Amino acid sequence: MQITATEDVAAPVDHVFSELTSFEVLERYAMRRGIEVQRRFKGDLPTAGEGWMLRFAFRGKEREASIVLEEYRPFDGLRFGGRSGGLETDTLIELVPLSPSRTRVNLVFKMTPKTLSARLLVQSFKLARSSINRRVQKRMAQYRDEIEARLARSA
DSSP states (O other), X not given: OEEEXXXXXXXXXXXXXXXXXXXXXXXXXXXXXXXXXXXXXXXXXXXXXXXXXXXXXXXXXXXXXXXXXXXXXXXXXXXXXXXXXXXXXXXXXXXXXXXXXXXXXXXXXEEEEOSHHHHHHHHHHHHTHHHHHHHXXXXXXXXXXXXXXXXXXXX
């Protein structure tokens, strides 16, 4: 299953990239949503092959997931791989400068089931695809607003 979303941000590509790679902020955001985040890297930025272990409740069960930074292309994009049980994920975030002060953010999220239970989970996501797409688009719009607000405060 694949989910795609696009959002135009009224900020230069370097600012958007620095916001996307502000991993401490993203970790705090996840923790506010009830996700336990454990770093698997030293320093401020992970290198390729390093990432995070996550623990969270989903559908009444405690789950674990690992997220690994696979590609880090400054001012161009990021790619993350993930694994939780029998489900593998691939997340690509691409940045496209539209002008010196506008950037398009393209998100492509793919889920690949590797077990029967993961196949059933992905099937249930497929049935709810339109509501999932709406929620992803809404979250991207909220994140866009936050990036633009932080840019306005720093100017």
